[in-house]
Amino acid sequence: MSRHIRNFCIIAHVDHGKSTLADRLLQMTGTISEREMVEQVLDSMELEREKGVTIKASAVRMEYTASDGQRYELNLIDTPGHVDFGYEVSRALAACEGAILVVDATQGIEAQTLANLYQAIEADLEIIPVINKIDLPSARPDEVAEDISSLLGTPKEQILRISAKEGTNVEAVLEAIVQRIPPPRGDPEAPLRALIFDSHYDAYKGVVAYVRVKEGRILPGDTLRMMSTQAEWKPVEIGIFAPDMRPVAQLEAGEVGYIATGLKTVRDCRVGDTITSAARPAAEPLPGYRHPKPMVFAGIYPVDAEDYPDLRDALEKLQLNDASLVFEPETSQALGFGFRAGFLGLFHMEIVQERLEREYNLDVLFTAPSVEYEVLLRDGRTLRVDSPAELPDEAQIVEIREPWMLIEIITPTEFYGAIMDLVTKRRGIFKGQEYPSPHRVQLKFEIPLSEILVDFFDELKSRTRGYASLDYQFLEYRPDELQKLEILVNGEPVDALAAIVHRKDAYHKGQALISKLKDLIPRQLFDVAIQAAAGGRIISRANVKALRKDVLAKCYGGDVTRKKKLLEKQKRGKRRLKMVGNVEIPQEAFMAVLRLEE
Amino acid sequence: MEALQVEIESLKSPHLAVHTVFFGGGTPSLLPPSAVAQILETIARCFHLLPDAEITLEANPGTVTLESLRALRAAGVNRLSLGMQSAQAEELHLLEREHSFLDVIHAVEWARRAGFTLLNLDLIYGLPSQSLERWQSNLEWALRLQPEHLSLYALSIEHGTPFSRWVGRGLMPAPDDDLAAAMLEWSAERLEQAGYAQYEISNWARDLPPSPPLESPRYACRHNLQYWLMQPYLGFGAGAHGYAGGYRYANVLRIRTYIERLRAARQRPFPLSPAAVHIHRQTLEDEMEEFMMLGLRLTRQGVSLETFHQRFGREAREIYGKSISRLCQDGLLEILEEEKRLRLTRRGRLLGNRVFREFLL
Ligand SMILES: Nc1nc2c(ncn2[C@@H]2O[C@H](COP(=O)(O)OP(=O)(O)OP(=O)(O)O)[C@@H](O)[C@H]2O)c(=O)[nH]1
Ligand SMILES: [Mg+2]
Numbered sequence: 001m002s003r004h005i006r007n008f009c010i011i012a013h014v015d016h017g018k019s020t021l022a023d024r025l026l027q028m029t030g031t032i033s034e035r036e037m038v039e040q041v042l043d044s045m046e047l048e049r050e051k052g053v054t055i056k057a058s059a060v061r062m063e064y065t066a067s068d069g070q071r072y073e074l075n076l077i078d079t080p081g082h083v084d085f086g087y088e089v090s091r092a093l094a095a096c097e098g099a100i101l102v103v104d105a106t107q108g109i110e111a112q113t114l115a116n117l118y119q120a121i122e123a124d125l126e127i128i129p130v131i132n133k134i135d136l137p138s139a140r141p142d143e144v145a146e147d148i149s150s151l152l153g154t155p156k157e158q159i160l161r162i163s164a165k166e167g168t169n170v171e172a173v174l175e176a177i178v179q180r181i182p183p184p185r186g187d188p189e190a191p192l193r194a195l196i197f198d199s200h201y202d203a204y205k206g207v208v209a210y211v212r213v214k215e216g217r218i219l220p221g222d223t224l225r226m227m228s229t230q231a232e233w234k235p236v237e238i239g240i241f242a243p244d245m246r247p248v249a250q251l252e253a254g255e256v257g258y259i260a261t262g263l264k265t266v267r268d269c270r271v272g273d274t275i276t277s278a279a280r281p282a283a284e285p286l287p288g289y290r291h292p293k294p295m296v297f298a299g300i301y302p303v304d305a306e307d308y309p310d311l312r313d314a315l316e317k318l319q320l321n322d323a324s325l326v327f328e329p330e331t332s333q334a335l336g337f338g339f340r341a342g343f344l345g346l347f348h349m350e351i352v353q354e355r356l357e358r359e360y361n362l363d364v365l366f367t368a369p370s371v372e373y374e375v376l377l378r379d380g381r382t383l384r385v386d387s388p389a390e391l392p393d394e395a396q397i398v399e400i401r402e403p404w405m406l407i408e409i410i411t412p413t414e415f416y417g418a419i420m421d422l423v424t425k426r427r428g429i430f431k432g433q434e435y436p437s438p439h440r441v442q443l444k445f446e447i448p449l450s451e452i453l454v455d456f457f458d459e460l461k462s463r464t465r466g467y468a469s470l471d472y473q474f475l476e477y478r479p480d481e482l483q484k485l486e487i488l489v490n491g492e493p494v495d496a497l498a499a500i501v502h503r504k505d506a507y508h509k510g511q512a513l514i515s516k517l518k519d520l521i522p523r524q525l526f527d528v529a530i531q532a533a534a535g536g537r538i539i540s541r542a543n544v545k546a547l548r549k550d551v552l553a554k555c556y557g558g559d560v561t562r563k564k565k566l567l568e569k570q571k572r573g574k575r576r577l578k579m580v581g582n583v584e585i586p587q588e589a590f591m592a593v594l595r596l597e598e
Numbered sequence: 599m600e601a602l603q604v605e606i607e608s609l610k611s612p613h614l615a616v617h618t619v620f621f622g623g624g625t626p627s628l629l630p631p632s633a634v635a636q637i638l639e640t641i642a643r644c645f646h647l648l649p650d651a652e653i654t655l656e657a658n659p660g661t662v663t664l665e666s667l668r669a670l671r672a673a674g675v676n677r678l679s680l681g682m683q684s685a686q687a688e689e690l691h692l693l694e695r696e697h698s699f700l701d702v703i704h705a706v707e708w709a710r711r712a713g714f715t716l717l718n719l720d721l722i723y724g725l726p727s728q729s730l731e732r733w734q735s736n737l738e739w740a741l742r743l744q745p746e747h748l749s750l751y752a753l754s755i756e757h758g759t760p761f762s763r764w765v766g767r768g769l770m771p772a773p774d775d776d777l778a779a780a781m782l783e784w785s786a787e788r789l790e791q792a793g794y795a796q797y798e799i800s801n802w803a804r805d806l807p808p809s810p811p812l813e814s815p816r817y818a819c820r821h822n823l824q825y826w827l828m829q830p831y832l833g834f835g836a837g838a839h840g841y842a843g844g845y846r847y848a849n850v851l852r853i854r855t856y857i858e859r860l861r862a863a864r865q866r867p868f869p870l871s872p873a874a875v876h877i878h879r880q881t882l883e884d885e886m887e888e889f890m891m892l893g894l895r896l897t898r899q900g901v902s903l904e905t906f907h908q909r910f911g912r913e914a915r916e917i918y919g920k921s922i923s924r925l926c927q928d929g930l931l932e933i934l935e936e937e938k939r940l941r942l943t944r945r946g947r948l949l950g951n952r953v954f955r956e957f958l959l
Contacts, residue, residue: 525928525949549779551950553751553800555895557825558623558839560888561846561878567891567955574955 002188002254006181007075007212008128009057009092011120012102013110013469014081017132019043019054021102021164021173022078028170029062029074031242042078042243047354054080055351056321057088057198059095059210059256060243066178074177075256081112083471084345087292087324089116090123091197091271094289095212095256098126098181100173101148105131105139105161109147109437111410111469117151126181129154130173135163147437184214184254191282192216192224194251194259194275201320205236205260207269208245214286216277217252218259223278227285231268232278236260265316271323292324293474294342295403296453297386298349299330299367299496300356301338303578303587307362308337314360315339318352325352332389334494334580335365340387343369346453365578367496368593371449374401374477389495391484394535400500401477403449406431409460410442411468418463419443426451427480427502446475450500454594485510485593487517488531489583496580499593506534509593514540516592521585523547528583599633601860603640605834605871608860610644618652618821622679623837627657631669638674652677652716652820659705660697667705667712677716677819678709679747685739686732689725699739706743716817718747723785724778725753726761726770733781734788741792746817748794748802750785752778779948786947797898798826799942799950812939814899826892828885832869842869844880849873883959886910886917890957895950900934900941914940921956 010018019040026032032041042058043049062074077092079085093099099120103113120127129148131141145156160176162169198210218224218238225232237260239247251257263269272288302311319325325348327341343349349369356364372386376398385391391400407428409419420430428447436442452472460468485506487497497517501509510532517530521544528544555563577584619641621634634655641647654677655670667678684690685699702719709717719740723733740748753773755762764770786796795805795815803817814823824831825841833840836856839848850856850873859873870877878884889909893901906914915922922940925931930946930953933939946953 525930525952545776547949549752549775549782549948550952551752551799551948553754555825555892556822557831557833557841558837558848560825560839560841560892564887564891564958567951568958570951571955571958 002186002252003183004070005073005075005183005254006098006177007077007096007184007254007256008098008100008177008181009077009079009089009096010100010102011079011089011093011116012081012132013104013107013112013116014053014083016081016102016104016107016110016113017164018081018102019078021100021130021132021162021170022060022076024164024167024170025074025076025174026060026062026243028167028174029064031060031062046358047351053082054078055082055085056080057092058243059198059241061240061256064174064178067175068178072178073255074174077256079116081116082347083112083115084343084348086112086115086119087289087344088198090119091289091323093120093123093125094195095197095210096123096125097184098128098177100177101127101129102132102164103129103144103148105133105141105144106136107467108140108144109151109410109440111408111471114151114408114410114436114442115471127152128173128176128180129159131159131161132164134161134168135166143439147439150437186213186215186253188215188217188253190215190253191280192218192222192275192277193282193286194218195286195288196269196271196273196275199269199271199320199323201317202260206262206264207260207320209259209261209269209275210256211251211259211275212256213251213253215253215282216280217250218275218277219250220247224259224261225276225278225281226269227274227276227282228270229268229273233261233263236262265320292344294324294326295345295371295449295474296349296369297340297342297372298369299332299335299338299387300327300341300353301332301335301365301367301496301578303363303365303576305336310360311339311356311362311364314356314362315341317360318355322352324348330387332367332496334496335367335578338365342386363576365587365590367590368499369453370500371403371453373403373482373500375399376401385500387495388484388498388500391498391500394483399479400482401479402482404446404475404478405449405452405472406475407445407447407452407470407472408442409445409468409470410436410440411464412439413441415464415468416441416443419460419468422456422459422463423447426456448478448480449474483534485513486533487513488529488533489521489580489585490529491531492581493533494580494585496590497593501534503535507539510534510539513593514542517589518542518544520589520592521583522577524583599636601857601873602637602835604860605873606637606640606644608865608871609832609868611868612644612646614645616641616645616647616651618654618824619647620654620656620821621675622654622656623835625658625661626655627661627666631666631673634670634675635673654679654716654718654819654821656681657705658695658697659701662705662708664708664711667708667714671712671714676714677718678714679718679720679749680705680709682719682740683722684725685736689722689728689732689736692725693722703743706745716747717743717745718749718819719743719745720749720751722751722753723781724773724775726765726773730777730780730784734784737785737788741788746804747819748789749800750782750802751800752782782948795898796947797896798822799895799897799947812899812934814896823896826895828889828892830869834871836873840869840874843867845869846878846880846884847874848876850875882910887958890914890918891954894931894940894942894953894957897942897947900939903938903940917959918957925953925956 012018048055057079059077064072079089079092131144134141141161145159149156193215194211194213196209200208202208237247240257274285276282302308315327324344327339330340356362375383377396423445428445431444434442481503485499485501486493514532527546531538531541653675655675656679682702765772789802793806794802796802797814797818803815805815809815830842836853837851856873864872903914932943
C-alpha cells in the first residue's frame, strides 16, 4: 500500500509561486472541481487571502493516476515562504520524503530559497527543483537553471521549467513526484508512532492534530496516548484533508492526516509530540522539533480592561493554530493586566495582532516590540529582560548584553555598496562573502537584532530595488552600552512607553520620540506634559495643550439624527484610546518608538 | 406649492395648537409673499394657529425689498432671520454669498419700516485666515444694526464640501479651533455687555429687561426652543424633518419625487405625510439620549431633571449618574441642585461634544 504513497512539500522564497503551483496540482488531480477553484485555494485564512501570503502550512491529500497506469496517493504540504515562518517549513519537512523547490524565473535564488533548501537537505529529503513563472517576459530560466544546477548538482536539462499560473509543464511535476520521491518506509504492523506537525482548534472537535503516521496504524476506536505527557484519550474522529476534513476508516504508516482529539488546550497536544496507542505503546518517541526561539517580545493589553479573560482565551486558541506563539501574564502600571508575548518576527507579531482583532473581535493594544536582553547585576545574578520597563536601576547593573544575529543577504553584485552602508550604519560587522551561484553574491554580517527589527528589511528592499533578500539566525549575546529611555507623562513614568537604546542614540531618540508623541497624543481637557529621561536626566520635553473647543455649532430639528451619529462615532473613537492615569493615549503612541526616523 | 398644500391638508387636525411656524432651509425669501400668505392660510385652516404664534421666515439679505417685506408682514410673518454671515466682501465671497453688507443694512432698515420687531442675524466665525480682529469688527457691525437675536456659528468643515477639499489639498489653511474658541469667548463677553443673553451654544437674544437667570430670554427663538426641549414639530416640504407621535421622520429630498408622492397621496397615520421616507420610531433610549443632548445645548436653562423624571418615569441620576459626576468633576457640567437642573459650565459650552456623547446609551 505505502508503495503508492508520496509525501512532499512545496518550499520556496516568499511569492515564488508555491500556493499557485499547489492550485494546479489540486486541479489536475481532480481534488478540487473547477467550480470550487479560487486562486491560492489553500490560503484559506481571511488574512492570507487579503495579504496574498501563506502564513500557515496546509496539508492536502490528492489521488493521481500516473503515466505508469498506477494510482498514487499524494500528500502535499504547502508552506509559507516568509522568513518569520521558517519554523512552519521545518515541521512540514518532517512529515515528507520529498520537497519541490520552486524558484521564480525572474528573481532567481533568494535567501529563503537557500534557507529552506538547506533545511530540506538536512531532513534528508529528495529535492525536485522547479523553475516557475516562465510565462513572464522578464523570466531568465537559463540563468536560473545554471544557478540551481551549481547549487544542487542537478543537470540543467533535468530542471523542470513551468508556469504555475498557466499550468505549463505541471503534469511533468506530478510525474517527477511519483518517480523521484521515494515512498514512505515504516512498518504498519509496528507499534503506532505518529508525529504531530501542526494543529488547529475546532469548536466542536477540539484540538485537531495534523499527523504523519510513521509506523503502525490508527483506527477510530483506539485509545491513544501522548508520549510526552502519557495522557490518554479516544479520538473524536480521524481523517484526511481533501482539502476539507474528511473522515477515514484508518490512517496507516506513511500517511498524512488528522486526528480530532477532543482536547481543549494546547498543553494537552503539543506540536512535535508523538502519539502512540495505549494498547501497544511504542518504546521511544520520534525525534520532535527544536521549539522555535521567539525573537521579539511585546506586551498585549486589552483596550478595555474587562476584556482580559477574553484576551486570554483568544491567545490560547491562537496558540493552537500557531505553535510558535508564546505568552505569559504581565502587569503594567500604565496598562493594567495583559500578557507578554514572544514572536518569531515583526510580521508574525502583526499577524497575531490582526487575528486577535478580526477573528476574536478584540480591541487590543500592543506595546513596542523589544528583544530579550541579558542583564548582569552587581550581585552576580543574570536577569533576562524582554520588557524595557523591567530593566533594573542603573546602579545595580554591571553590563547589558543584547542578542546578535548572523545575517545573510543575497543580492546581485551591483548593490554591494548600498548594502554595506546600510548594515554598518546599524552597528553591523562584515564577516565575509560567498558566491552560491554565478550571478549572486551572498554577504554575511553580524548585527544586533534590535537594529534589524524595524525597517531594516524595507530599507534593504528599497536600496536594492527589491532584488536583495535576507535570512537570519541567532548568533550570541554581546554586551554594549545600552540604557533605558523613559517617557514621563504628567510627571509619571509610563512603563509601556520605555525603550532600551544605545547610549549614543539616547539623546536623539528621546527628542524624536517626544516630538512624535506630541503629535500622537490627542489634546485632553488639561495640559499634558511629556518628557523623555535617560541616565537620570530629562533630555526632552513638550506640552500637549488642553483642548479648548469641541462642539457642534448647529443642531436643529433636521440635524438631530445626523449629529447623534457623529457623536456616536466620536464615542467609538474614544474607545480606541487607553487611559493611562487620567491621560488618554492612542495605540500608535506605544509604537512610536519604532518609527523615529520618519 | 400645490403639493405642499396637499401635504399640510393631509395632516389636518383643527384642534392641534400651533405656537410657531418657521419657513426655513434653502431660501424661502425667494417665494413670492403671496405664496407665503397662502401657506399660512392653509395652516390656519388645518390647525389651531394661535393668535400670538411666532412666525419666522429665513431670508437672504439680497432677496428682499421694502415691498416684499411689507407683504410678508401683512401675511402674518412676525420674525425675520437674515443670513448676514459677515460684514466683509472678501469673506462673503469665500462663503459664496451673493449679497453685500450694504444689502444687509437695507434689509434691516426695510424690515423695521415694514413693522418687524423680531429680527435675527446669522453670522459665521472661524473662517480660514479670519483674524480675531476681523471677527470682532463683523460682530460690531452686526450690533450696530440692533437685532433682537443673534446666531453665531463656527464654520465647520464638513466632509465632502468644497472647503474640505481645498483644505485637504493645502489650498486653504485648516480652521484653527483655538482661535475659534477665543472668538467665541470674546463674543460671549461682548454680547453680555451689549445686553444680550446667551441661551444656546450658538444663540443670543436681547435680554432687556433681564429675564430670570434660569430661563431663556424673552426674545429667544420660540421655534428653536421647541427642538431643544424635545417638543413635537411637523415638517412640510421636500426634505423637511418632523418629530411627533413618537417618530422622527424626513420627507423625500427630491422635489420631483415629493410632488409625485403627494399626487399619489396615500393616507398614513398621523404624523406621517405621504412624503415621509425616513421614518424612525423612537425608542425610550433615543428619547432619553436626545432629551439630554439637545437640552444641554440650552446654556441658560439647561435640562430640567424634574422634566426628565416626569417624561421617562426614571431619575436621570439612575441612568447617567456616573457620567454626570465625572463631567461635573471635569468642570464641564454643573448641577443647580435646588433647581434640579443640569447645565453646561462656561468651559463646557466650548466642549459640548465631550459632554453630549456621554449621554448616548
Ligand atoms: N506570471 C506568473 N505569475 C505567477 C506564477 N505563479 C505564481 N504567480 C504569481 O505570483 C504571486 C505569488 O504566488 P503565490 O502562489 O501566492 O506564492 P507563494 O510562494 O505561495 O507565496 P508565499 O506563500 O507568500 O510565500 C501571485 O501573484 C501569483 O499569481 C506563474 O507561473 N506566472
Ligand atoms: Mg503561498
